[in-house]
Amino acid sequence: MTDAERPQGREGLDAESPERHEYDVIVIGAGGAGLRAAIEAREQGLRTAVICKSLFGKAHTVMAEGGIAASMGNANAKDSWQVHFRDTLRGGKFLNNPRMAELHAKEAPQRVWELETYGALFDRTKDGRISQRNFGGHEYPRLAHVGDRTGLELIRTLQQKIVSLQQQDRRETGDYESRLRVFAELTVTDILKDASGAVSGAVGYWRETGRFVHFSAPAIVLATGGIGKSFKVTSNSWEYTGDGHALALRAGAALINMEFIQFHPTGMVWPPSVKGILVTESVRGDGGVLRNSDGKRFMFDYVPDVFRGQYADSEEEADRWYEDPENNKRPPELLPRDEVARAINSEVKEGRGSPHGGVFLDVSTRLPAEEIIRRLPSMHHQFKELADVDITAEPMEVGPTCHYVMGGVEVDADTAATAVPGLYAAGEVAGGMHGSNRLGGNSLSDLLVFGRRAGLGAAEYVAGLGGSRPSTSEADVLAALETALAPYREADENPYALHSEMQQKMNDLVGIIRREGEVREALEVLDELDERAKNVGVQGGRAFNPGWHLALDLRNMLAVCRCVAMAALERTESRGGHTREDFPGMDPKWRGVNLVCTLEGDGGIALRHQPVPEIRQDLLELFERTELAKYLTEGELARRDGPGAAQQSDDGSGA
Amino acid sequence: MSYDARFKVWRGDADGGGLQDYTVEVNEGEVVLDIIHRLQATQAPDLAVRWNCKAGKCGSCSAEVNGRPRLLCMTRMSTFEESQTITVTPLRTFPVQRDLVTDVSFNYQKAREVQAFTPPEDLQPGDYRMQQVDVQRSQEFRKCIECFLCQDVCHVVRDHEDNKQAFAGPRFLMRVAELDMHPLDTADRRPAAREQHGLGYCNITKCCTEVCPEHIKITDNALIPLKERVVDRHYDPVVWLGSKIRRRKD
Ligand SMILES: Cc1cc2nc3c(=O)[nH]c(=O)nc-3n(C[C@H](O)[C@H](O)[C@H](O)COP(=O)(O)OP(=O)(O)OC[C@H]3O[C@@H](n4cnc5c(N)ncnc54)[C@H](O)[C@@H]3O)c2cc1C
Numbered sequence: 001m002t003d004a005e006r007p008q009g010r011e012g013l014d015a016e017s018p019e020r021h022e023y024d025v026i027v028i029g030a031g032g033a034g035l036r037a038a039i040e041a042r043e044q045g046l047r048t049a050v051i052c053k054s055l056f057g058k059a060h061t062v063m064a065e066g067g068i069a070a071s072m073g074n075a076n077a078k079d080s081w082q083v084h085f086r087d088t089l090r091g092g093k094f095l096n097n098p099r100m101a102e103l104h105a106k107e108a109p110q111r112v113w114e115l116e117t118y119g120a121l122f123d124r125t126k127d128g129r130i131s132q133r134n135f136g137g138h139e140y141p142r143l144a145h146v147g148d149r150t151g152l153e154l155i156r157t158l159q160q161k162i163v164s165l166q167q168q169d170r171r172e173t174g175d176y177e178s179r180l181r182v183f184a185e186l187t188v189t190d191i192l193k194d195a196s197g198a199v200s201g202a203v204g205y206w207r208e209t210g211r212f213v214h215f216s217a218p219a220i221v222l223a224t225g226g227i228g229k230s231f232k233v234t235s236n237s238w239e240y241t242g243d244g245h246a247l248a249l250r251a252g253a254a255l256i257n258m259e260f261i262q263f264h265p266t267g268m269v270w271p272p273s274v275k276g277i278l279v280t281e282s283v284r285g286d287g288g289v290l291r292n293s294d295g296k297r298f299m300f301d302y303v304p305d306v307f308r309g310q311y312a313d314s315e316e317e318a319d320r321w322y323e324d325p326e327n328n329k330r331p332p333e334l335l336p337r338d339e340v341a342r343a344i345n346s347e348v349k350e351g352r353g354s355p356h357g358g359v360f361l362d363v364s365t366r367l368p369a370e371e372i373i374r375r376l377p378s379m380h381h382q383f384k385e386l387a388d389v390d391i392t393a394e395p396m397e398v399g400p401t402c403h404y405v406m407g408g409v410e411v412d413a414d415t416a417a418t419a420v421p422g423l424y425a426a427g428e429v430a431g432g433m434h435g436s437n438r439l440g441g442n443s444l445s446d447l448l449v450f451g452r453r454a455g456l457g458a459a460e461y462v463a464g465l466g467g468s469r470p471s472t473s474e475a476d477v478l479a480a481l482e483t484a485l486a487p488y489r490e491a492d493e494n495p496y497a498l499h500s501e502m503q504q505k506m507n508d509l510v511g512i513i514r515r516e517g518e519v520r521e522a523l524e525v526l527d528e529l530d531e532r533a534k535n536v537g538v539q540g541g542r543a544f545n546p547g548w549h550l551a552l553d554l555r556n557m558l559a560v561c562r563c564v565a566m567a568a569l570e571r572t573e574s575r576g577g578h579t580r581e582d583f584p585g586m587d588p589k590w591r592g593v594n595l596v597c598t599l600e601g602d603g604g605i606a607l608r609h610q611p612v613p614e615i616r617q618d619l620l621e622l623f624e625r626t627e628l629a630k631y632l633t634e635g636e637l638a639r640r641d642g643p644g645a646a647q648q649s650d651d652g653s654g655a
Numbered sequence: 656m657s658y659d660a661r662f663k664v665w666r667g668d669a670d671g672g673g674l675q676d677y678t679v680e681v682n683e684g685e686v687v688l689d690i691i692h693r694l695q696a697t698q699a700p701d702l703a704v705r706w707n708c709k710a711g712k713c714g715s716c717s718a719e720v721n722g723r724p725r726l727l728c729m730t731r732m733s734t735f736e737e738s739q740t741i742t743v744t745p746l747r748t749f750p751v752q753r754d755l756v757t758d759v760s761f762n763y764q765k766a767r768e769v770q771a772f773t774p775p776e777d778l779q780p781g782d783y784r785m786q787q788v789d790v791q792r793s794q795e796f797r798k799c800i801e802c803f804l805c806q807d808v809c810h811v812v813r814d815h816e817d818n819k820q821a822f823a824g825p826r827f828l829m830r831v832a833e834l835d836m837h838p839l840d841t842a843d844r845r846p847a848a849r850e851q852h853g854l855g856y857c858n859i860t861k862c863c864t865e866v867c868p869e870h871i872k873i874t875d876n877a878l879i880p881l882k883e884r885v886v887d888r889h890y891d892p893v894v895w896l897g898s899k900i901r902r903r904k905d
């Protein structure tokens with residue numbers, strides 16, 4: 001392209017008509033969820049497009065380290081979907097969508113085995129099956145893994161499966177892209193609907209050239225991942241600007257559980273430029289322990305009552321567990337992430353932190369050096385290259401980092417359908433599955449289980465439409481392009497400065513520990529940032545212009561931050577990824593409440609309460625009554641016991 | 656702890672461009688990508704650079720630092736003298752799109768040309784059995800983050816545009832080797848390695864191995880063994896058959 005042809009900001013919109021494409025389904029996102037959805041849609045016979053902001057194979061999923069949870073029972077034959085389901089609900093503090101948790105636990109093993117047929121090479125057990133490792137909150141060793149680069153294996157495997165389908169299409173049609181095409185480095189800015197409110201397509205731009213693209217399609221699967229880039233200290237990449245959350249809101253779908261954000265307990269804290277980068281939980285799963293500046297293994301002081309029976313009381317017992325898990329309780333370092341993150345936060349606050357404001361995570365005194373390098377190669381590499389720390393010889397310094405958003409688009413568990421006809425969502429962008437807190441390893445399995453279901457759901461929907469497809473008005477397309485060009489205005493608010501202010505404020509005011517006054521202050525800051533965002537001005541052409549890209553992402557992040565703050569203010573209890581200093585306890589009355597955000601006609605966000613879907617009787621019976629009593633209200637317990645069962649107790653042995 | 660460093664960054668696009676001078680603050684512990692980001696935020700808001708993870712895991716931020724192919728996010732500023740001028744240019748082997756961003760579609764085309772994993776037809780999901788020692792060799796190659804630094808540095812294509820047609824490059828020859836060593840792959844990959852992917856162009860200079868940020872022994876563990884097997888087959892197809900059958904049994 002010569003300079004004259006390259007779009008230069010606003011000018012040229014009249015002269016330039018967007019590139020046009022037509023598909024049966026478009027999948028926005030090429031991480032685990034998006035790729036699995038695309039594979040399914042294509043295998044169901046749909047012409048499928050996958051769109052992603054970065055290069056093919058670079059999505060966030062690539063960063064996942066520890067593993068993928070599935071109760072295959074390779075390491076301990078006692079594992080089953082029921083035990084996995086139970087662990088998932090405990091981790092989510094019973095706020096999970098129970099149907100999602102059930103489908104997830106049941107289908108995860110099939111989804112993992114299927115990866116082997118695509119070419120994945122997991123680490124093996126002695127008898128040649130997929131090896132499984134321990135992880136926080138999982139009762140048995142359950143995480144299939146490849147060293148500490150499981151996400152890379154997952155994404156490369158799915159990427160290579162896509163290639164294999166394209167090879168098949170080429171053999172049949174002469175064209176690799178006749179049924180399945182990847183549009184890489186293309187950002188979607190809006191979803192389009194027809195007059196009846198059904199999905200009709202989407203608009204986006206090529207990052208390389210800035211040229212606009214208009215896709216027509218009756219079905220869209222959102223698989224855009226999370227929102228971490230709204231926070232200052234995060235393990236997430238630049239892609240995590242909550243685009244899918246905001247696209248769904250603007251299209252008329254609802255977001256649930258947005259107050260629940262997972263702060264991973266162990267991010268790097270030093271040097272500043274790597275602050276937030278993840279230190280995988282496998283370090284603890286494989287024997288690593290947390291110590292404060294007094295050298296004390298402080299986690300023993302932080303086992304909450306609901307978990308008392310499952311975690312060791314002494315270092316001796318905890319250490320024996322690694323060898324003999326049958327007869328010993330687990331080390332408290334392996335409590336669910338929210339518990340560990342809060343504990344680290346308190347230790348640091350009370351002055352027992354490490355020199356750079358974290359605590360010590362030590363594996364060097366626990367395993368021989370060769371073993372550390374074999375089991376945790378990328379951690380060894382990461383600390384050596386980025387922090388000059390040799391983890392085989394000295395402890396790491398770690399502290400909490402914003403890692404995962406449990407909240408997301410409200411979907412139907414079985415089909416991944418949202419409230420908007422034709423719109424589906426799967427993966428981190430969807431809400432409900434993990435309740436108030438996600439267990440490690442449960443995301444990668446979630447991506448596959450619900451990615452596939454979203455592809456199926458979309459295929460059924462498209463088939464049901466017959467020949468008639470929703471159409472888009474040209475005016476709507478043009479309006480979407482106008483919105484995308486809006487930052488090319490004569491104004492001088494700097495998008496980078498605005499972004500970094502937002503990150504700092506979210507971290508400080510709606511971070512790991514929340515207080516009413518601060519969350520209110522955050523909402524005021526967001527009002528102000530919304531105003532200033534109207535005056536963001538960008539310079540330069542539209543070809544690969546990161547200033548322009550960020551200006552567009554800001555709109556999404558601001559909407560998402562508002563949902564987070566509003567829900568965080570409303571929920572007056574502490575549960576999972578939402579900790580209110582002014583309401584430290586877990587309140588059974590809140591257990592049954594989802595907070596739901598939708599967009600109002602005037603552009604504001606509305607928040608309402610909605611009951612959490614009920615847990616089916618047979619699923620409730622998987623738990624002991626005494627455990628349920630810690631979470632459920634009296635009324636709910638009475639319903640579980642049923643009429644005439646008032647005296648019955650501790651009968652839940654269904655596992 | 657902080658100081659001002661001198662940088663030369665290539666700015667331009669397919670129509671041309673050149674090195675531009677910047678003076679920019681550097682703080683303790685920073686990597687070159689931090690400095691590029693600081694330039695974006697303070698002096699050059701439209702400076703184009705690719706990156707994702709900033710942790711050496713995604714392979715997006717490949718460029719050349721003082722002429723050497725590197726990941727910008729894993730190149731620490733402390734490896735340079737404070738007085739040194741640091742030059743950052745786009746990968747030379749691929750067409751430039753803008754500034755530090757190049758068109759790497761060559762690699763995706765080559766990826767598509769390698770026949771996919773071909774498992775035994777009757778093997779059901781859940782029934783795959785493989786020993787750790789047998790998967791380990793292919794696992795090494797699957798550490799690849801597709802940064803394409805090896806593709807960039809390999810002299811077969813670095814300054815020879817015309818070889819690109821016939822040569823898949825170290826990354827994708829290694830992919831062929833990976834599948835060839837997969838205990839359950841049933842395809843004979845050796846004819847294609849020679850005839851389609853241009854294995855013969857490689858004269859084992861090991862430059863690819865030297866730049867690999869994952870420290871994969873591309874030449875020693877993938878390319879040389881693949882060459883040996885291709886030669887074997889060339890002279891004696893029975894050897895190949897035997898090796899596959901033996902491998903299946905254990
Ligand atoms: C460091 C780290 C380690 C982790 N380790 C584990 C682990 O061990 N086990 C586990 O289960 N989970 C882990 N997680 C969580 C898990 O990796 C993520 O939740 C999961 O990968 C999200 O996958 P996804 O498919 O939903 O989205 P992603 O993989 O993030 O993909 C999102 C896709 O959407 C695209 N996209 C976004 N917005 C747009 C737009 N506007 N237009 C076009 N495309 C768009 C992006 O380009 C990308 O392709 C980890 C997370 C991190 C950060």
Ligand code: SF4
Nearest residue numbers: 809857859860861863
């Ligand atoms: S060893 Fe072969 S593939 Fe690697 S750089 Fe040298 S010629 Fe290229």
Ligand code: SF4
Nearest residue numbers: 799800802803805867
């Ligand atoms: S083999 Fe190494 S250098 Fe080549 S693309 Fe893979 S990670 Fe990069």
Ligand code: FES
Nearest residue numbers: 707708709714728
């Ligand atoms: S940004 Fe991912 S490797 Fe550098």
